[in-house]
Amino acid sequence: MRYRNHFVFPAGELHWPGMVGADMRIPASDPNSLQPVKALDSGESRRILLIEDDLDIASLMSMHLASLGTRIEHVARGDQGLARGLEEPWDLVILDLGLPGVDGLVIAAEIRHANPLLPVLIVTARSTEPERVSGLDAGADDYIVKPFSMLELVARVRAVFRRVDVQASQVRNKVTVVGDLVLDEDCHVARVNGNTIALTIREFGLLAEFVRHPGKAFTRAELLERVWGSHYQGYRHTVNTHINRLRAKIEPDPGNPRYIQTVWGVGYKFGH
Numbered sequence: 329m330r331y332r333n334h335f336v337f338p339a340g341e342l343h344w345p346g347m348v349g350a351d352m353r354i355p356a357s358d359p360n361s362l363q364p365v366k367a368l369d370s371g372e373s374r375r376i377l378l379i380e381d382d383l384d385i386a387s388l389m390s391m392h393l394a395s396l397g398t399r400i401e402h403v404a405r406g407d408q409g410l411a412r413g414l415e416e417p418w419d420l421v422i423l424d425l426g427l428p429g430v431d432g433l434v435i436a437a438e439i440r441h442a443n444p445l446l447p448v449l450i451v452t453a454r455s456t457e458p459e460r461v462s463g464l465d466a467g468a469d470d471y472i473v474k475p476f477s478m479l480e481l482v483a484r485v486r487a488v489f490r491r492v493d494v495q496a497s498q499v500r501n502k503v504t505v506v507g508d509l510v511l512d513e514d515c516h517v518a519r520v521n522g523n524t525i526a527l528t529i530r531e532f533g534l535l536a537e538f539v540r541h542p543g544k545a546f547t548r549a550e551l552l553e554r555v556w557g558s559h560y561q562g563y564r565h566t567v568n569t570h571i572n573r574l575r576a577k578i579e580p581d582p583g584n585p586r587y588i589q590t591v592w593g594v595g596y597k598f599g600h
Contacts, residue, residue, distance in 0.1 A: 374398040374489065377416070379409030379423035379435065380451070389422070389451075392478045393485060406430030413439045418446060420488060425452040425463065433466045440467025444528045445516060447488045451476065464566050467528060470557070487557070504539045506598075509578060509587060511539050520578050530555060531574045534567075538588060538598035545591040571596060 376393060380386040381404045390400045398419075403409045407429030413421055421439055425432035436448050447469045454463070455473040463471045470484050502513035510519040513536055518525045527535065533555040537546070546554075548567040556566075575582040589599045 374419045375416070376400045376485075377409065377413055377418045377421045377423075378402045379406065379413075379421065379427060379432070380404065381406075381424060381427050388478065389481065392482050396482060396485060396489075398485075404428075406432065406435055410435045410438055414442050419492075420447045420449060420485065422449045422451060422485075425450060425454050433462060436463065436466040436468050440528055444526065444532065447492060447529070449484065449488060451481070461566055464556075465569055467530075469529070491557070506539065506542075506587070508580075511535060518578065525577050527574070527577065528570075530570055531577070534570055534574055535578070535588075538596070542598045545594045545597045547595040551595065567595075 374397065376398050378386055378389060378393075378400055380389065380402065383404060386402045386404070390402060393400055401412065403412055406427030409423060409427065410430050413435065421435075423432045423435055427435070432450060432452065436450065439446060439448060448467055449470045449472065450463045450468045451472045451474065452459075452463070453474040454460075460471050460473075469488060472481060472484060502511075504511045504513075508521045510517075512518070516532060518527055518532065518535060534551065537551065537554050548565075551567050571588060572582075575585050575588055578587060579585045585599075587599055589597055591597050
């Protein structure tokens with residue numbers, strides 16, 4: 329791999345920027361001589377699990393992410409990453425898709441199923457729109473395509489943490505009851521007829537947005553902006569997928585929805 333000006337490129341050498349008048353290139357290390365990146369403990373509580381099979385990229389990513397005051401644990405295989413992701417309470421999982429052992433899409437889906445609140449960031453060379461949509465639909469909160477800037481990676485991670493913090497501050501002591509539906513934003517729990525419904529973080533975010541604004545008609549672009557973030561403007565149909573899944577979980581009759589209603593020509597609204 330090649331790193332120029334903090335960008336990751338598919339090639340075979342390491343270039344450290346910032347050296348005026350010098351071309352500081354370090355040949356890529358022998359994979360057999362590299363060890364997985366050890367956890368970096370800055371004393372802060374944020375913990376990141378990094379699942380990446382390219383050890384040079386993992387080392388560079390860990391170095392930059394440490395600047396956020398995070399602790400990073402790196403594993404190089406998908407099966408090991410899935411096991412670690414399910415064993416420990418992480419604040420963020422960053423993973424590649426083309427991993428040995430278990431594909432990253434499977435890991436994202438399994439982690440999302442086990443812990444709907446855990447943010448997942450995919451970093452991969454799979455760049456087509458269907459591949460991006462598959463990653464987001466698998467449960468990823470963000471998707472970065474290689475080659476990428478390390479500065480962008482840090483900014484994306486910072487944005488994920490910021491959204492988590494804002495959402496946590498907004499949902500304190502908020503319980504809403506609408507018919508048979510109960511939404512407890514403080515505990516991040518939804519119930520229908522007294523039964524707890526397992527929702528992903530995006531499904532819960534959508535439902536909370538609807539409940540906070542009963543009767544308001546949202547466009548898909550507005551929902552993407554509010555729940556996913558502005559950089560998902562190109563994937564509006566992923567909203568439809570999440571709406572269908574949410575309806576299947578909370579509606580007595582998903583084919584004739586009572587809560588999340590379609591507004592033709594506009595988008596969706598919450599019936600009340």
